[in-house]
Amino acid sequence: MxxxxxxxxxxxxxxxxxxxxxxxxxxxxxxxxxxxxxxxxxxxxxxxxxxxxxxxxxxxxxxxxxxxxxxxxxxxxxxxxxxxxxxxxxxxxxxxxxxxxxxxxxxxxxxxxxxxxxxxxxxxxxxxxxxIAPGVTRRLIKEFADRPASSPPRREVAGITDREREVLTLVGSGLSNSEIAAELCISVATAKTYVTRLLSKLDARDRVQLVIIAYESGLVATAR
The missing domain is CATH 3.40.50.2300 (Response regulator)
Known part of the structure; x- marks a missing residue:
């Protein structure tokens, strides 16, 4: 609860x-x-x-x-x-x-x-x-992801569906639930449900931690 x-x-x-x-x-x-x-x-x-x-x-x-x-x-x-x-x-x-x-x-x-x-x-x-957004957090996370010298080892993301992986990629790009919904042609409520599942499956405290996971796994670099 x-x-x-x-x-x-x-x-x-x-x-x-x-x-x-x-x-x-x-x-x-x-x-x-x-x-x-x-x-x-x-x-x-x-x-x-x-x-x-x-x-x-x-x-x-x-x-x-x-x-x-x-x-x-x-x-x-x-x-x-x-x-x-x-x-x-x-x-x-x-x-x-x-x-x-x-x-x-x-x-x-x-x-x-x-x-x-x-x-x-x-x-x-x-x-x-x-x-994450608006403002400096999204920009700084992206900046660190673009620095080869400071990038952590590639992290494997297992136990999520293809759709959840797609949502994780969009979260990692800094999109809000409404922006994810528009991108994937789903409802905002459905987008929120996917994010909630990701938080649980990946043991993440919040969306910022999902952003970190998306970058560490290479999802954002390969997608947008």
Missing amino acids: TAPVPTTVRVVLVDDQPLVRAALRMVITDAPDLEVVAEAGTGAEAVGLAGSVHPDVVVMDIRMPGMDGIEATRLITSGSGNAHVIVLTTFDDDDYVYGALRAGASGFLVKDMALDDILAAIRVVAAGDGL
Whole structure:
């Protein structure tokens, strides 16, 4: 049974710069449906808080002393809680983003994003959807997929039907459910059903993880 979307989204802010946390806290607490329940300055603190305050979303900086945001993300998303992680980054952090997504992050925020986009990203991830489009996530994932030096070994995708493989390819290209439906001449509800099946069969947390799987298996490079 799928857990309901929380009425008030509980957020943990993780950044080693207090001013960054203060700015984000001001933005988030102004939204009636979002609540900052804790803050951390290190990755280790973030992991501890995720286990004690049970947030819905963790906004995670990548570059921190000691345990970095990638390792903290991996530990949080592999734990028993239901917290989703959004990576907090700058454009010069590109080399870290792919690793963070593979560690289980559901998307990321750029530190100079518009305030409304930051709030929207938190809501999207809290609802269980990966932050793929519109914007920088789709572009960065494609950029990493196009870099031979940073591409991971080819991943085999087994146990899915030909149609599910086709849907996975389109998800990997950043298409929404409605765009997949139009591409395949099926209903939006049917497209959503296929995506749900893929999430289950491939043990993926959200659509961002399906995108990673599509690239790692070579489906996107061979299709679009």
